[in-house]
Amino acid sequence: MRLQTSSSIALFAVLELAANPAHQLSALEIAEKYGISAHHLAKVLRGLGRAGIVDAVRGVGGGYQLIANPKRLTLFDVIQVFEPIGSRAAPESSRTVLTDASAALDLVLAELDQHAIATFRSITVSTMLKLMARRASSRQQSSRPARQAAARR
Amino acid sequence: MSLEDRSNALHLLKDHDTARESAAQSRAANALSIRAAKPADFASIVALDQQVTGLAKRQYWKEAFARYVSRREEPAFFLVAERGGEIEGFIIGDVRAWEFGEPPCGWVFAVQVRPQKRLGGLGTQLFDAICDAFRRAGVKKVRTLLARENHLVLSFFRSQGLMAGPFIELEATIA
Structure with a gap:
């Protein structure tokens, strides 16, 4: 499964803001860290602002901050601002000729959609931060023996 | 120091000790304890489950208590979180061996926290406690099964x- 670029960018921005709750981050800072277009990110942040997920703080030292509760905000809440999840624009059965094959295919695609929705709805921004921390810690642990071996050499 | 001063100082010390004891008692009363469920917890568990699910399932809990509390069928764990004599949550799980061809693993099949006590880390403490019990039982994985709509x-x-495991649950209507 692939997310649209806007959804991915929105998730990166939300995670970055959630990981830095005490700071306001500019679109440029986030864009540089993730190697994404600052112009596209600014557009995405405006969308997140309209959805009540982030807020822009104007003036010197201003930037964006997360205003939604990261323990309650799910991946689904962020993604659905930019693309429909689980409501396929053109189901097979909407074709002019409705066949048993297209109806059966709809059933299978609906099953995939339901799994995607359940997954995105059940993972909060806080859980994502924990996943990222676990990943970083296991990366450090796996690189430690290699560093130690290099130091012994 | 006059006699009167000494007597006042002694009173102050006594008051201080009494205040310390009562603070310690109140701390102990407010401390959370996670322990194995006892038969006397039956009514609290049924009431808590009914509060959360809206369904009174006395017969189900009677059987669960007979199985996991009275007979203590091992390796199964029925843990409750108690504070000030009140049950605030519980978790139940067991170790299942070679289910679906997999090595023994811990299965959590019930967890509930009183709605007013949520978002305070109680569920995490219960989950950590049952994972410790599973580890002591020698298993390395914990699993559970939930309805897709049960977002909470x-x-x-x-x-x-927990992430998606290696199984896909399938069903068919056979009526």
Whole structure:
């Protein structure tokens, strides 16, 4: 499964803001860290602002901050601002000729959609931060023996 | 120091000791304890389950208590979180061996926290406690099964680090 670029960018921005709750981050800072277009990110942040997920703080030292509760905000809440999840624009059965094959295919695609929705709805921004921390810690642990071996050499 | 001063100082010390004891007693009363369920917890568990699910399932809990509390069928764990004599939550799980061809693993099949006590880390403490019990029983994986629409409990398990496992649940209507 692939997310649209806007959804991915929105998730990166939300995670970055959630990981830095005490700071306001500019679109440029986030864009540089993730190697994404600052112009596209600014557009995405405006969308997140309209959805009540982030807020822009104007003036010197201003930037964006997360205003939604990261323990309650799910991946689904962020993604659905930019693309429909689980409501396929053109189901097979909407074709002019409705066949048993297209109806059966709809059933299978609906099953995939339901799994995607359940997954995105059940993972909060806080859980994502924990996943990222676990990943970083296991990366450090796996690189430690290699560093130690290099130091012994 | 006059006699009167000494007497006042002694009173102050006594008052201080009494205040310290009562603070310690109140701390002990407010301390959370996670322990194995006892037969006397039956009514509290049925009431808590009914409060959360809206369903009174006395017969179900009678059988669960007979199985996991009275007979203590091992390796199964029925843990409750108690504070000030009140049951605030519980978790139940067991170790199942070679189910679906997999090595023994821990299965959590019930977890509930009183709605007013949520968002305070109680569910995490219960989950940690049952995982410790599973580890002591020698298993390395913990699993659970939930309805797709149960977003609240799904989010809880996700926050504990659980991800999709190697199984897909399938069903068919055979009526």
